[in-house]
Amino acid sequence: xxxxxxxxxxxxxxxxxxxxVACGEQxxxxxxxxxxxxxxxxxxxxxxxWTGFDASIATMQFVEDYAWIEAFHIRYTLGVDGFALPLVIxxxxxxxxxxxxxxxxxxKLVAQYFGVMLILEGFMIGVFCAMDAMLFYVFxxxxxxxxxxxxxxxxxxxxxxxxxxxxxxxxxxxxxxxVGLIYLYLQTVATGDPSFAxxxxxxxxxxxxxxxxxxxxxxxxxxxxxxxxxxxxxxPDAHVEAPTGGSMVLAAIMLKxxxxxFIRFSLPVTPDASADLAWLMVALSLIAVIYIGLVAxxxxxxxxxxxxxxxxxxxxxxxxxxxxxxxAFGRTTLDAAHLAIQGAMVQMISHGFISAxxxxxxxxxxxRVHSRExxxxxxxxxxxxxxxxxxxxxxxxxxxLPGTSGFVGEFMxxxxxxxxxxxxxxxxxxxxxxxxxxxxxxxxxxxxxxxxNQNVEQLxxxxxxxxxxxxxLAGMVLxxxxxxxxxxxxxxxxxxxxxxxxTINKVPRTIxxxxxxSP
Amino acid sequence: xxxxxxxxxxxxxxxxxxxxxxxxxxxDLYVDERRRGILHGxxxxxxxxxxxxxxxxxxxxxxxxxxxxxxxxxxxGDLLKVFILMITAxxxxxxxxxLRTHKLFVGEFYLLVLFAVLGxxxxxxxxxxxxxxxGLELLALSGYALVALDRDSPIxxxxxxxxxxxxxxxxxxxxxxxxxxxxxxGSLQIDEIATAVAYGQSxxxxxxxxxxxxxxxxxxxxAVPFHMWIPDVYHGAPTASTVFIATAPKIAxxxxxxxxxPGALPSLSADWTExxxxxxxxxxxxxxFAAIAQTNLKRMxxxxxxxxxxxxxxALLGGxxxxxxxxxxxxxxxxxxxxxxxxxxxxxSRQGFAxxxxxxxxxxxxxxxxLAFIMLLLMASLAGIPPLVGFFSKLLVLQNxxxxxxxxxxxxxxxxxxxxxxxxxxxxxxxxFDAPTREIEYxxxxxxxxxxxxxxxxxxxxxxxxGPLVALCLLAWR
Numbered sequence: 001x002x003x004x005x006x007x008x009x010x011x012x013x014x015x016x017x018x019x020x021v022a023c024g025e026q027x028x029x030x031x032x033x034x035x036x037x038x039x040x041x042x043x044x045x046x047x048x049x050w051t052g053f054d055a056s057i058a059t060m061q062f063v064e065d066y067a068w069i070e071a072f073h074i075r076y077t078l079g080v081d082g083f084a085l086p087l088v089i090x091x092x093x094x095x096x097x098x099x100x101x102x103x104x105x106x107x108k109l110v111a112q113y114f115g116v117m118l119i120l121e122g123f124m125i126g127v128f129c130a131m132d133a134m135l136f137y138v139f140x141x142x143x144x145x146x147x148x149x150x151x152x153x154x155x156x157x158x159x160x161x162x163x164x165x166x167x168x169x170x171x172x173x174x175x176x177x178x179v180g181l182i183y184l185y186l187q188t189v190a191t192g193d194p195s196f197a198x199x200x201x202x203x204x205x206x207x208x209x210x211x212x213x214x215x216x217x218x219x220x221x222x223x224x225x226x227x228x229x230x231x232x233x234x235x236p237d238a239h240v241e242a243p244t245g246g247s248m249v250l251a252a253i254m255l256k257x258x259x260x261x262f263i264r265f266s267l268p269v270t271p272d273a274s275a276d277l278a279w280l281m282v283a284l285s286l287i288a289v290i291y292i293g294l295v296a297x298x299x300x301x302x303x304x305x306x307x308x309x310x311x312x313x314x315x316x317x318x319x320x321x322x323x324x325x326x327x328a329f330g331r332t333t334l335d336a337a338h339l340a341i342q343g344a345m346v347q348m349i350s351h352g353f354i355s356a357x358x359x360x361x362x363x364x365x366x367x368r369v370h371s372r373e374x375x376x377x378x379x380x381x382x383x384x385x386x387x388x389x390x391x392x393x394x395x396x397x398x399x400x401l402p403g404t405s406g407f408v409g410e411f412m413x414x415x416x417x418x419x420x421x422x423x424x425x426x427x428x429x430x431x432x433x434x435x436x437x438x439x440x441x442x443x444x445x446x447x448x449x450x451x452x453n454q455n456v457e458q459l460x461x462x463x464x465x466x467x468x469x470x471x472x473l474a475g476m477v478l479x480x481x482x483x484x485x486x487x488x489x490x491x492x493x494x495x496x497x498x499x500x501x502x503t504i505n506k507v508p509r510t511i512x513x514x515x516x517x518s519p
Numbered sequence: 520x521x522x523x524x525x526x527x528x529x530x531x532x533x534x535x536x537x538x539x540x541x542x543x544x545x546x547d548l549y550v551d552e553r554r555r556g557i558l559h560g561x562x563x564x565x566x567x568x569x570x571x572x573x574x575x576x577x578x579x580x581x582x583x584x585x586x587x588x589x590x591x592x593x594x595x596g597d598l599l600k601v602f603i604l605m606i607t608a609x610x611x612x613x614x615x616x617x618l619r620t621h622k623l624f625v626g627e628f629y630l631l632v633l634f635a636v637l638g639x640x641x642x643x644x645x646x647x648x649x650x651x652x653x654g655l656e657l658l659a660l661s662g663y664a665l666v667a668l669d670r671d672s673p674i675x676x677x678x679x680x681x682x683x684x685x686x687x688x689x690x691x692x693x694x695x696x697x698x699x700x701x702x703x704x705g706s707l708q709i710d711e712i713a714t715a716v717a718y719g720q721s722x723x724x725x726x727x728x729x730x731x732x733x734x735x736x737x738x739x740x741x742a743v744p745f746h747m748w749i750p751d752v753y754h755g756a757p758t759a760s761t762v763f764i765a766t767a768p769k770i771a772x773x774x775x776x777x778x779x780x781p782g783a784l785p786s787l788s789a790d791w792t793e794x795x796x797x798x799x800x801x802x803x804x805x806x807x808f809a810a811i812a813q814t815n816l817k818r819m820x821x822x823x824x825x826x827x828x829x830x831x832x833x834a835l836l837g838g839x840x841x842x843x844x845x846x847x848x849x850x851x852x853x854x855x856x857x858x859x860x861x862x863x864x865x866x867x868s869r870q871g872f873a874x875x876x877x878x879x880x881x882x883x884x885x886x887x888x889x890l891a892f893i894m895l896l897l898m899a900s901l902a903g904i905p906p907l908v909g910f911f912s913k914l915l916v917l918q919n920x921x922x923x924x925x926x927x928x929x930x931x932x933x934x935x936x937x938x939x940x941x942x943x944x945x946x947x948x949x950x951x952f953d954a955p956t957r958e959i960e961y962x963x964x965x966x967x968x969x970x971x972x973x974x975x976x977x978x979x980x981x982x983x984x985x986g987p988l989v990a991l992c993l994l995a996w997r
Contacts, residue, residue, distance in 0.1 A: 024888075068986065069911075069985065069986040069989065070986060070990070071986065071989050071990050071993055072915075072918075072989070109884075109885070112884075112888075134914075137905065138905040138906050138910075141904055141905045141910070142904070142905050142906055144904065145895075145899055145904055148944070148947070149947075149951060152948060152951060152952045153884075153951055153952055159952065160948055160952055163948075163952075164941070164944060164948070167940065167944060168937060168940065168941060171937050171940055172934070172937045175933035175934065175936060175937055176930070176933065178914070178917070178933060179917065179921070179926070179929050179930055179933050182914070182917055182918050182921050182929070183921060183926070185918070186918070186921055186922060
């Protein structure tokens with residue numbers, strides 16, 4: 001089984017999803033249980049994945065490699081390393097919780113919702129496992145249709161606008177990457193070893209101008225996905241209109257695919273361009289952290305606030321990744337670069353749990369009151385004490401309180417950034433204030449104070465189902481916050497390898513990266 | 520010349536097709552309205568047997584001159600013919616229901632379609648300008664009549680009239696270009712023209728001839744600025760005729776392009792590559808932008824066709840064997856997707872209800888989830904979303920454009936694909952996001968439902984397993 005574990009992880013959810021849809025709306029009870037069983041089976045398959053993973057080596061593991069389209073050297077190649085493994089497990093966990101959180105909430109086309117969610121899970125796991133660039137692209141794009149349907153069918157009043165915007169933004173970003181991949185493939189053809197393998201792209205020599213073009217092609221795809229300022233505007237719309245489960249998947253997993261893309265493509269394939277343009281990426285990341293943080297402060301809609309908070313937090317991921325490449329040059333040790341990459345990765349995983357929890361929490365309130373406006377609430381803690389306790393915890397995590405996972409990643413990134421440039425680090429550290437401000441202010445207005453109105457007075461505290469969702473997320477946030485070592489250890493060899501790849505100059509370097517400190 | 524019957528073996532497919540045409544013609548005289556279904560059966564059998572004859576003689580790299588050099592039997596022709604037959608068989612299945620519901624179930628339809636197929640056969644395997652023109656006109660004349668099949672419909676008559684006038688002008692221009700080439704080379708044989716053109720001819724005259732030849736070609740494909748007939752024909756013609764005209768002739772046109780450009784004018788490849796790139800650019804832009812504004816599904820598909828022609832032209836840049844293989848693959852997948860989309864229109868149409876407004880599809884998912892899912896697959900495939908086959912055909916043509924040195928055009932085309940996604944998504948949006956406004960009846964006959972289901976699922980199946988198909992295309996063209 002371990003030879004085809006990754007294939008099972010991809011196709012069990014897809015097949016389960018198709019069967020779930022096939023159950024039809026008449027038997028939606030059966031469909032729900034089938035979907036839940038499939039997602040739990042997928043999660044269970046992550047156990048042998050975790051235990052069988054050798055955390056001492058950086059090479060790809062659980063590799064499967066078959067010819068797919070021989071005429072164009074496209075291969076079905078799967079594998080996981082220290083970057084992919086945590087993200088695969090995150091995907092499997094979040095999907096189970098998404099299905100549970102949707103259990104009684106989704107009331108139309110139930111079988112289709114559960115089925116499409118599972119199909120989406122399969123595609124997302126596929127993205128993280130693909131080692132062939134075309135296979136990666138296929139999964140990367142295939143995700144769009146299920147998400148398009150999730151927002152469009154089960155979303156809020158303005159869902160059509162939001163979902164089409166989501167689709168076109170991400171589609172536009174990724175077609176540039178497609179042309180980039182075709183270019184890279186034709187380069188391998190010219191050198192006589194035609195291949196779409198990501199590893200052969202990574203080791204391919206490229207001129208500086210080609211690297212810059214490719215860097216921007218990749219940037220278009222991943223900056224939209226993650227999303228970075230200024231191509232982030234689809235995200236608040238999509239989040240606000242998406243159903244709770246859709247928002248959870250979007251924030252917890254889909255955004256991570258952007259960060260994962262930078263790790264897989266931008267940094268190793270175009271290291272020199274990445275280093276030269278690191279200043280741009282760092283600047284955009286800082287804008288995301290500070291400016292978007294301020295924007296979040298002004299939001300009246302809870303989902304919109306969390307969406308902006310997501311953009312701001314993902315700014316730390318791009319900051320960590322691109323400060324790492326600045327730190328990888330002109331240094332005797334790569335420790336600082338390692339720290340930055342680890343910080344970015346921990347931030348991704350941590351944000352996956354925290355943002356999923358925040359959206360699930362808003363979903364809990366929305367299901368009862370049918371409003372996402374902050375002003376519609378007040379004093380919720382009086383009627384929903386358990387819920388309020390959990391949400392205050394998540395709010396603390398979101399604002400980076402030590403002891404929660406939110407602290408670990410941000411702290412590592414800031415620490416590493418300080419070694420490159422104190423001012424940038426100081427700017428990034430502002431998030432600790434801003435994050436606390438917008439999150440806690442929202443918590444204050446929603447949960448504390450007098451009971452605001454009759455709706456709040458009639459609220460019932462969370463039931464067992466909701467407690468399972470929020471409780472398990474709280475457990476993960478706390479676990480990573482207190483004991484991040486297993487997570488950091490499992491990615492360590494891969495982090496070292498990436499940092500090493502960053503230092504390999506593909507072209508003779510004449511320009512020093514803008515952010516590198518003088519030796 | 521022909522000395523024994525054995526010499527006729529290479530044109531066996533054409534002979535079989537002709538025999539069945541005669542059979543259909545004769546049978547039509549003796550069957551009445553109720554039993555006219557038998558014509559459908561005969562036509563399908565004829566297509567299948569012709570296909571068998573094509574496949575039996577298929578041999579990669581082999582080419583046999585026939586009829587004293589007027590035609591050639593080669594793997595390229597065989598491949599295109601088999602694809603044409605496949606698409607025609609699917610189209611006939613869809614068309615039968617449409618003809619019945621609109622009271623147009625007449626023998627002439629089958630006759631005209633089969634004649635058009637014969638025309639395409641001559642077109643793709645001609646090695647002589649006269650033969651090529653003959654095939655082209657046989658196809659075109661059948662097409663005009665097919666559009667005018669519903670003679671009581673003013674809109675169909677108007678479409679036929681436009682199609683005829685524009686088509687006749689295009690044929691005339693092509694003929695003019697051919698006559699100049701004849702004047703230069705003194706021959707109508709394509710290979711002799713190629714040799715003559717390669718040596719010391721006046722560039723101005725050649726460019727003149729080339730322009731006219733390309734105009735004729737662009738009209739056949741429906742590339743901008745020779746696209747005007749497409750929206751009217753798609754909208755005005757009976758759906759049964761549209762679905763045929765929209766699909767199979769595009770595959771044949773690749774054969775025509777091959778015989779005319781790399782075949783007859785290889786030394787001008789830089790020039791025609793440039794012109795084709797320009798036509799591709801215009802088709803991509805106009806097709807995609809104009810499609811956004813359409814509310815009628817047939818007209819939307821018409822502009823979508825124009826944009827697909829733009830993509831297809833990317834594969835013709837450079838005129839390499841691999842490029843033409845990509846073009847063939849593209850045309851086949853395009854034909855499958857478009858035929859399927861029209862198949863859905865036909866499946867939902869009834870007497871007095873054409874099901875051709877996009878709004879007619881509101882809430883289809885809640886009424887008929889399976890049919891909505893098929894349409895979803897077809898639309899997503901037309902938009903080029905992986906893992907559906909429409910993505911991979913776009914991948915191949917983009918790759919050819921980059922290889923031919925047109926990286927910028929590949930980028931423009933990729934952006935156009937995004938613009939295109941918008942109007943395909945709108946159909947999905949209407950089916951899935953909107954609430955149904957009326958009862959939607961789906962009472963198509965079993966064979967149509969079956970073929971339609973296969974057609975939709977083929978988008979996934981071919982998307983996952985397009986390797987053998989593309990290998991076959993490469994084998995035939997290399």
